[in-house]
Amino acid sequence: MHELRGALSEGELEVGSAKQIMGEEKMIRALRAKASSRQGIDKEEILWILDQEDPALIDEISSVANGLREDLVGNQACIHGIIEFSNFCRRNCMYCGLRVGNNGLKRYRLSADEIVETAEAAVRDYGYKMFVLQSGEDLDYSTDDLVDIVKRIFDSTKTLIFLSIGERDITTYRKLYLAGARGVLFRFETSSLELYSKMHPGVSHKERLKHLKFLKETGYIVATGPIVGLRGQTRETYADDITMIRDSGALMVSFGPFIPHPDTPLADSPVIDPAEVRKFIIALRLAMPRIRIPVTTAMEHLWGDDFRKVALRSGANSFMLNLTPAGVRENYDIYPGKNIQPGHVHTLETFDCVMGIMKECGMELCRGFGLEFELTEEVFSVGCSMDDR
Ligand code: 5AD
Ligand code: SF4
Numbered sequence: 001m002h003e004l005r006g007a008l009s010e011g012e013l014e015v016g017s018a019k020q021i022m023g024e025e026k027m028i029r030a031l032r033a034k035a036s037s038r039q040g041i042d043k044e045e046i047l048w049i050l051d052q053e054d055p056a057l058i059d060e061i062s063s064v065a066n067g068l069r070e071d072l073v074g075n076q077a078c079i080h081g082i083i084e085f086s087n088f089c090r091r092n093c094m095y096c097g098l099r100v101g102n103n104g105l106k107r108y109r110l111s112a113d114e115i116v117e118t119a120e121a122a123v124r125d126y127g128y129k130m131f132v133l134q135s136g137e138d139l140d141y142s143t144d145d146l147v148d149i150v151k152r153i154f155d156s157t158k159t160l161i162f163l164s165i166g167e168r169d170i171t172t173y174r175k176l177y178l179a180g181a182r183g184v185l186f187r188f189e190t191s192s193l194e195l196y197s198k199m200h201p202g203v204s205h206k207e208r209l210k211h212l213k214f215l216k217e218t219g220y221i222v223a224t225g226p227i228v229g230l231r232g233q234t235r236e237t238y239a240d241d242i243t244m245i246r247d248s249g250a251l252m253v254s255f256g257p258f259i260p261h262p263d264t265p266l267a268d269s270p271v272i273d274p275a276e277v278r279k280f281i282i283a284l285r286l287a288m289p290r291i292r293i294p295v296t297t298a299m300e301h302l303w304g305d306d307f308r309k310v311a312l313r314s315g316a317n318s319f320m321l322n323l324t325p326a327g328v329r330e331n332y333d334i335y336p337g338k339n340i341q342p343g344h345v346h347t348l349e350t351f352d353c354v355m356g357i358m359k360e361c362g363m364e365l366c367r368g369f370g371l372e373f374e375l376t377e378e379v380f381s382v383g384c385s386m387d388d389r
Contacts, residue, residue, distance in 0.1 A: 028060060031286060035068040041286045046242050049283045050235040050276070058279060065285040065315035072289050076366035077358050078318040080162070080294065081122050081346065082132040084332040084339075085110040085324075089136025091166070093189075094199045095227065097261040097333040098136045104263050108328040109138065112145060116152045122323050123157045126346065130160040132185055132320070137166035146172070147179045154180025162223065167207070170214050183221040185254045186212060191240040195232045216249045223292075224248055225255030228280060229272030238280055242287050252318075253284055253291055256298035259335035274303050278314050285315025294318040297344045298335065304343065305357060312361040319354050321346040 027048055034041055041049075052058055086109040089098045097105065110118070115133065122128040131153070135141070141149075150161055162183035163176060173184075188208055190196050196205040216222050226233075226241040245253055257277055260269045277299060284293055293316040295308050308319070322345045324332060329339040339345060343353075358364055 024057060028057075028064070031061060031064050035064050035071075035286065035289070038068070038072060038289050040246065040288055041283070043239050043243050046283045046287055047235060047239040049286070050238055050279050052279065055275075058275070058282070061286075062278070062282050062314045065282040066313050068289050069285055069315050069317055070362075073292075073317060075363045076317070077312065077363045078130065078292070078366045079128070079354065080130045080132055080318060080320050081119075081126075081128040081323040082134055082164075082297075082320050083115060083118050083122075083323050084134045084329065085115045086135035086138040086141070087328075087332050088138040088140065089166075090139060091137050091203065092201065094201075094265050095230065095258055095261070097263060097335060097338075099264060102263045105333055106331045108331055109140065110325070110328065112149050112152070114325070115149050116156075118323055118325055119153045119159070120156055122346070123159060126351070128159065128323070130162065130183075131323075132162040132164050132183075134164035134185070135166075141165075143168075143172040143175055147175050150176050150179040150181045160221075162221070167211055170218070173215060173218055173220075177218050177220065181220070183223065183252075184215045185223045186215060187225055187227065187254050188212060188241075188244060188248075190226050190230065190233065190237065191244045192233070192237050195230065195237070198232070199230065212248050221252065222248060222250040223252035223254040224250045225253045227258050228255060228277065229258040229270075230266075231269055238276075239283075242280070242283055245284070245291075246288050250288075251290075251292060253288075253293050254296065255280070256296035257302060259298055259302060261333070261335050271302060274299075274307055274310075277307075278310055281311055281314045281316050292318050294320055296320055297322065297338065300344050301335070301338065301341060305353065308354075308357050309361055312357065312363060317363070320344065321350060321354070 027045070031041065031045065049061055052061070087098050087105065088107050088109060090100055092099045092101050119131055122131070133149070146165070153159065153161060160183060161181045162185050163181050164185035189199065193205045212222065212224060225245050228238065257272050258269070259271060260267055281293060284291065295311040295316050295318070297320055299307055299311060322329060322339055324339065329345070332339055343350060355365060
């Protein structure tokens with residue numbers, strides 16, 4: 001086979017590349033047609049996008065994704081605030097600095113009062129309307145504790161509360177919904193069963209997906225997705241990840257690049273190329289035209305403000321800023337130095353910087369659904385970020 005390839009004449013090679021160009025043009029036409037009819041692309045097209053290497057071609061597909069975002073969800077970007085209230089975790093995920101096996105980490109747990117005060121201050125001082133309450137899988141907070149926290153935040157702020165607390169039983173999630181939580185950030189981490197088992201010893205992929213299903217059925221706005229850049233993932237896996245997000249009924253994506261942590265078994269693993277993450281964002285937008293795509297903290301951490309712009313121009317439409325109190329946030333060490341870089345911690349400077357990036361990309365901060373809390377899928381997909389300050 002290799003010999004045959006080597007024996008191709010120049011003329012044959014030209015015919016080959018002309019065919020390739022014709023194939024590319026045909027595919028771009030197909031992507032444009034689907035975008036203009038607001039139809040999501042399928043797995044074959046997703047895979048084709050992920051396989052492209054030519055920067056000019058990727059720019060072209062990116063502008064189709066950006067146009068679709070503008071057409072369907074407008075030129076507005078949202079900011080979600082994230083409060084990391086405990087770094088205790090009972091799990092031992094191979095990639096994560098919070099894993100129970102990491103004895104070197106200083107652990108913390110915020111009290112209910114501290115969590116509620118942090119959220120209320122962010123609403124009062126900065127105008128936040130959406131929070132993610134995140135922790136490791138910390139069963140020290142009972143169902144009643146969590147219900148109390150959610151209820152107090154919801155009653156006093158009427159904000160959109162996302163939970164990112166991992167696997168808890170269905171009754172807990174139901175009670176939290178009734179208390180006022182309306183969203184969950186719950187990554188399936190990878191669509192590959194084999195890789196999932198390697199990364200999460202003794203934990204079931206099936207159980208993970210079962211959770212995702214019941215969370216959707218309970219009525220939560222679901223944000224899900226993979227961690228990308230783990231050894232063993234391929235473009236085929238990523239295409240499956242994207243179709244898995246689509247099939248889960250998620251209204252928002254939560255995905256990010258893996259960053260090696262020195263105190264984990266994956267300390268020496270390499271980091272994914274940002275170009276791959278950009279193609280992932282493009283494919284997400286084209287596969288799920290209305291979905292919310294945040295530029296997550298790991299992307300900013302690795303590649304800074306430039307990547308924030310690239311991501312926004314490739315179909316992303318939201319940000320995450322960190323609201324965890326100083327003094328503990330340094331210990332939310334999922335990957336090294338996560339909350340030490342100022343870039344994604346909420347300060348006036350970061351806020352201005354994010355606003356500047358939006359402006360440069362032709363977007364503005366979404367001013368949201370007003371003071372009344374009436375959340376429909378439609379309202380969520382077009383907005384709900386912050387009060388005007
Ligand atoms: N690098 C990047 N993301 C990580 N996560 C955990 N460890 C890492 C790491 N080393 C992600 C997981 C988890 C989310 C809270 O953080 O995907 O779902
Ligand atoms: Fe715990 Fe989540 Fe880290 Fe896994 S990824 S160890 S569940 S905090």
